[in-house]
Amino acid sequence: MIQRKSLLESLFKVVLYGFGGLLLWEWLQPVNQLTDTDNMGMFIVFMCLSLLTYFLRVHWVVRILILMGYMTLAIQYLYSQLSLFDLAWIGELMGDMKLNISRIMEADWMLLTNSFRTWLFFILIWLISYLIHYWVTIRRNIFLFFLLTIVFLAVLDTFTPYDADNSIIRVMIIGLVVLGLLAYSRLFEHEKLTVSMDGLRRWLIPLSIMVLASGTIGFAAPKLQPQWPDPVPFITSYANKSSGDSNGAGSKRVGYGENDTKLGGSISDDQTVVFYADASTRHYWKVENKSHYTGKGWTMLDNHGELTEYDNDQDIVNLTSAAALPGMRLQELKASVKMEQFYNHVPYPTPSILQRVSADDADQYMFNDSTNLLTAQSKSWGRLKLTDYEIDYFLTTFDRNYLRKVTSANNIPENIMNTYTQLPRNLPERIRNLAEKITSTQDNWYDKAKAIENHFDGPEFVYDKQDIPYPEERQDYVDQFLFETLRGYCDNFSTAMVVLLRSLDIPARWAKGYSDGVATIKNGESIYMITNNNAHSWVEVYFPEVGWVPFEPTKGFNNTNRFYDASVNTQANMNDHDAAITTPEKREPSQPVKKPLEEVDQTNQRTNSKSVDISWKVLLRNIAIGLGVVSILTFLFYQSRRKWLPYVFITRYKGKNSTDTFTNAYHVLLKQLNRAGVQRREGQTLREYAVYVDTVYSMANNNMLKLTEGYERFLYRGDQEKQVWKQYQELWENLIKETTS
Template sequence: MKRSISEIIEQVILYFMIFLILREWFIPIMMLTKTGYFSLFLLFMLICLVIGLCRWPIFISWPIKLLYITWFIVSIYSDATLTTRQFLTNELKYNVEVLLAGDWILVSDPLRTSLFFILIWMLIYLIQYWVTVRLTIYYFLVLTVFFIATLDTFTKYDGTMAIIKVMIIGLIMTSMLFIKRLMQATNTQKDWTSYLRYLTPIIVIVTVVGVAATMLPKAEPQWPDPVPYLKNWSGNGGSSGNSVSTVGYGDNDETLGGPFVGDSTVVYEIKTPSRQYWRVETKDYYTSKGWVHSDSQADELFRSRQTVPFSIFPGMVEEQAIEVKALQEHKFLLQAYGTTNYRLTPEMLLKYSYLNEKVIPVEDDEVTKVALDEYSFIFRQPEYSYTQLKEVTTSTEDDGRYLQLPEQLPSRVIDLAHEIADSYESVYDKARAIEDYFKRSGFKYETTDVQVPASGEDYVDQFLFETKLGYCDNFSTSMVVLLRSVGIQSRWVKGFASGERVLTEEGIYTYEVTNNDAHSWVESYIDGIGWMPFEPTIGFSNPQNIDYDIDVSDLQEEQLPELEEQPKPELEDQQKQNESAGGAVSKFNLSKLKWVLYVLGVVLIIAVFILWKKRGKWQPKLVVQMNRSKLNDPKNFEDGYLVLLKQLERIYLKRGTDETLQQFAKRVDKQLNTAKMTELTVIYEQVIYAGNKLNYDTTEVKESWEYLINRTIS
């Protein structure tokens, strides 16, 4: 039966809304997976919806979709030197070999893309079934909201607006389908005036409420972030009890790792003549989980303007002043590289620790710590000679505690350190090589998806070889351990990054430093030069001041050779064992199996074709088995009757737009030479109007219903 113009318009509107909702599925998928060609995927989705709207048969719709997928794969992935046939043949051979060998993770990108297209195909088919047959969008709507909310919670994707759009569109679709079901149930002919009279208020109310809900002010989240609790519950968070921390400076670094949330609260306003890292303290003892001090504090008191004996040697330049305004209470003083003394009020004393170089202001009783609102200090910016840095090959003149490593440190960490640094001579070049290693070896800066190592796992080993995801603590700790592994004395430094420059006046820069700027980095000791800062964290730049005191003609951009990607030793050993054992993990010889695969493929195609051709015989039987129970209860009788109408429609017995149910039932009975359709229709109408109070002989009804469905077997 041909559809009326009104039905076609209604389905076009519904399918357009489906397209808009599906688009909200694809946006986060493409964004999070960094998949390109978004418009081409949307075009395929649109093609599937148009084909479904036109109701083209399989022998037309399937070739169109398969041709589009093939065109996409060939145009995006094919090598210009190969023909289309060669490319597809090579892909087929490779992927079959990989799948038969069980190495599913090694399947090619074209196959992954093809499977993604097939997934889109299946999803659209399912949605079309819900909309056109079941006349409901409820399950798809709930699934969409859950999908977007999950991505919003566990990833960086912000799904706020997506959920609002999906809910508005979904509620409008739900209303349209409900009105359609209601008209079918009451046998009401569609009148566009009445239809729009019911639908328009719903659309207006849903849209107005959605827009108002978007614009109105909202309270902050009342529940804590569920991500860390789920990770801990599942065991992926390492030690139990770990939760998301708030970024900021803290004293306890015994257990590093785990996610944190940002905090843009300004803690310092600093006026400085040059960009600086704001040093607070150092730590020397790595426990495999974090950092502690190796010994008790050795403190000394200093008064204002007295020289504080920092281990960072001041430069030979003119003294400059830095003014600090503290907006949060911190009972320590910041340092710049080359700090010499502080300018405080006369009653203030400075307690300086030789162990960690932390400076704490105290009262005259020498015990009470004080948090100062404002203070200033003098510094002379250190300058490092490039020529001297390139000549020094030792790091031995300082305290040996800066070479400490845990006894249980995995050997592969030490092996990696030597692999990176052994081809260099000077301490500086070795340190630069290790510093640069993180920037070009697949590491990523991450603050949320960061794990805490398990009880028997080393913090550095986990970061270097397992996750490669982390923030400054991961990068800086790993660099210190790698440096110590090749005999370079190093220590872990805590403080704040430079902050954001907000004002410039007469050569003085004002920086705002927030809790987000809390940071850690590395200092290494070079004989004859002293301690020098290094910055391994991706996205950060340490303000080193190097004097390139060589001829310009000899100076070339400092480059480090590319590190060759070496296979992991344990993987090499495993491969050798497999080969010596006769190939326990063997690869299939595709040439020997190709005829078997061809035969299996032909058999599968023939089987699918036979099932499709014989669907008129097995499909009604399957429908009977799945829906017989619906006739036991008047509540579900309507569903069973609609299933019968669908099966009759398959053999071209479809109710006309101007035909009552009784007229349609008599036409069916006449066509099938029976009276059972009229009997069932009478019961159906009584169920609709009498509700659950109607009693009928379920056995007789089932027999009539099953008889009519079986008659549809061609």
């Protein structure tokens, strides 16, 4: 009979956990449909594994080991290209964790890697699984989670393309079943009844009839059209009105723009995808550079420049048979680009030397030697907006030692010096003084550029897109940033570095384009997603015989440009000069890999067919990250409540003298003892329990027993509680403090 009772209770819990898992599954379905999250099966298995460990009451240490082990193996499988038995992936994983933690500390949420976002998603599922366990087995009431699920689905149904009609009906059915079963559980526990098949049958039959009837009506009944106006257009229009006043002031939307004559002002995020790139390594994507600084922004005095024309698929430069370039190494690479937003310009990798650009629609390309702007041309239609193109290029890395040889403007063409050291006549003198101060200990151009670049990593500078002012009418844009606001985004940092370099007569120019974007792995290939948020500006410094070398002064951004020391990486048969000169490896150009981009195209077609906008994907992803972080902090705070909660109660009851203070305080102590693991057994009297507590905490003075005797005298004899509480308050405080150790 005991075995049958235990079996029934176990089956009852299995059913409750199963329905709780179904509610959690309803949370995962919209994530699968509205975002680009793949491999949902892994997350569902993790959810089931987490619920199983709670159902089996696995020790918390073992549970953490099991779930963390599963998470680690899943991350390795999804994101690492190394074998599971190649332990180097552990170092790769730790490096990724360290990088993302630093980005969290700097609030760079958009720079978090996909692998770390997956970690947070796993942890969020883990926390929700714990809440289901808590509500099912301890509170015996899952109404709050049931209500939150309804609200979550209703919000998605209203503000996203997700259709939650059937989901809400399913949740209502699951919720009614779970609430009914938990009500049965609470009733039998309160009345101390024995769980039996006959009792379950009497409870389940009417519950099943009610749920089936309501579910059938819910699915079959006609649905009214929306009775209230759609709030999305109103919210959108209100947001657009709030973004700026009638004069055009306010927050600009981040993204690539051609007009840079007036820099400054706040900018708002825009997750619109500009293009996808199938590339083998990270690097920036350049569009153009500008040379003339006005004190307010950038212009090109020579708007046309010298145009060079190249036919489609024609070699722009072929370095495999040319003489080696001094001071740099070249790596021959290929990239495929799929444009989502169609511009006249053609983004290309930097720092690099372009070898070939090819597209099905283009007949030729125009390259502006002055602005470095690359555009596609059609003989029939003129300037062309490309959809897909491929680039063969040589990615460059630079020899630090070779660059350090440059200490003056010798051997630099006069037109380079005149154009790229230009500054306004009214430039404040303190900018030059600051540049000289920063570089006072350096004797070459490379170290001076690095000193200025590192200057912006100081704690006084803040990367921020909001509340960034425009300079006053007679105020210099760089002067305002360097000496007054000390906060801004890439335009502030990059323009300031160019001006500081030019004040030292070092030729520098302002480059703009896109940062490296967010990488995803498809079929072992890296696909980079570049959005409007990746619009970026940086600095390029001219070195004789080497050319333009990129630098990254913007705080929070890493320079994807690579430097090396030739003196360290030399071959035995190379002299000091030859060590700095390498030629790219000669090999036949490989055919472009189109499969991953075709997969991206298919994904976009499916997305378009469902009218799912990418901004909702990013919004949901950010919400998941935020909920994950908040949930983790809340969970840790809740788990440590045994340490801090007693001091809250001590403060609460210190100044109270009401008629029920002693009673409430004694019950609070009993709950705190239970949290501390000193549980009262069933049928144990208060005095027996008090003796047990004194034994656990080795109290020679029998403090718990004395407090219990005082509580019983008040409870049964009706002593004046105010006097009793004053008498036992200090004893109660000492006891509840013991539970924190």
